[in-house]
Amino acid sequence: MDITKQILRLNYAGLPIEWINYQTAVRLYCNNQVTYECGDSSLTIRGGVSRINGLQSKIKINSIIATKNYSKVSYFNYTPPLTNITLFQRDAKTCIYCGDTFNLKNLSRDHIIPLSKGGEDKWMNSVTACKRCNNLKGDRSPEQANMPLLAVPFIPSRIEYLILRGRTILADQMDFLLSHVPKSSLIRKRYK
Numbered sequence: 001m002d003i004t005k006q007i008l009r010l011n012y013a014g015l016p017i018e019w020i021n022y023q024t025a026v027r028l029y030c031n032n033q034v035t036y037e038c039g040d041s042s043l044t045i046r047g048g049v050s051r052i053n054g055l056q057s058k059i060k061i062n063s064i065i066a067t068k069n070y071s072k073v074s075y076f077n078y079t080p081p082l083t084n085i086t087l088f089q090r091d092a093k094t095c096i097y098c099g100d101t102f103n104l105k106n107l108s109r110d111h112i113i114p115l116s117k118g119g120e121d122k123w124m125n126s127v128t129a130c131k132r133c134n135n136l137k138g139d140r141s142p143e144q145a146n147m148p149l150l151a152v153p154f155i156p157s158r159i160e161y162l163i164l165r166g167r168t169i170l171a172d173q174m175d176f177l178l179s180h181v182p183k184s185s186l187i188r189k190r191y192k
């Protein structure tokens with residue numbers, strides 16, 4: 001792996017919590033916060049040369065690291081922030097109305113129940129729609145517009161969210177994440 005890759009950080013219980021960059025990982029190693037490693041890949045970072053023995057310091061960072069004392073907040077009671085990018089990823093860049101796949105600039109966030117009709121700007125009321133379908137639907141519900149949803153919206157779990165947000169996920173990291181995702185997860189269809 002190289003320094004552009006993200007490192008998957010686990011909590012003390014071994015559950016994935018976040019992506020971190022290599023600088024943050026170095027700090028965790030130096031502060032003795034890393035309790036164990038469980039990835040197959042690693043990255044060696046070279047530091048300064050010691051004035052005492054002339055040796056260059058180096059630190060080997062694993063692709064998946066478990067760390068101490070992370071966050072007392074409930075692990076499973078978590079709603080990830082809703083952004084267009086993660087919403088489009090959740091829906092596999094596919095328009096929920098016409099079923100075609102688009103690139104990001106032709107996609108939009110549609111509110112199933114329009115905001116003007118009291119709908120909320122939340123995961124369960126938000127779907128990916130191509131701009132054309134979104135315009136066509138306008139300020140109406142799917143029933144009123146006669147445009148049924150081709151898939152159901154869902155709130156990604158913390159782990160599903162890590163999968164949606166990963167920039168370039170290494171094979172060992174993806175295997176690890178998927179091993180913590182239920183068999184029934186809709187995310188699986190997209191990443192198998």
Ligand SMILES: [Zn+2]
Binds near residue numbers: 100130
């Ligand atoms: Zn469409």
